[in-house]
Amino acid sequence: MSGPRLRPRRRRVEGTHRKRWVPCLACTVEESLLATGFDHPDIVSFGVRGVSTAYAGWSGVAYASHSSERSLTTDELVACEPTVQALWCFTRHIQQMVEDGQDPSMPERYGWRFLRAAASRLTTARAQETAQHVLMREAIMKTSGLAERLRTAQEALRESAG
8 A cells, every 4th residue: 555655744943043943742653653664453454365455444444455356346346335335324324313211213124123124134244255344344443333332222112113
């Protein structure tokens, strides 16, 4: 992967003799971390050596293919991440209704059974699913926190349904 070359930020320091520009401490630390790498507890790698470099974080997925024949397809990436984001928003809506003191109600088609099925699709490996796809799905689910949100939303919808 490559990115834009970062120009170091500097701050102006006024001394007794003259004004000069020096690198700010935060910028120097940031540049050092970017140059040497660091482990962030909220970012999960799901790349496969020689095939891809891939990371999932709370806010999204980064994926770089090194072998087009063996890497995930764009369709595979696109099918998973937006689904997780949509379900996260849906469960957030249910959570907001509960927090506002309302009994959450949804059309039966999108009730607790819908959420149970969605959770199953996102957490259970399929027979033809590649190891990379499993790793991607698990990384996205872990970093999004969606599994717990789905359970909580299912419980709230079951309780309000009767």
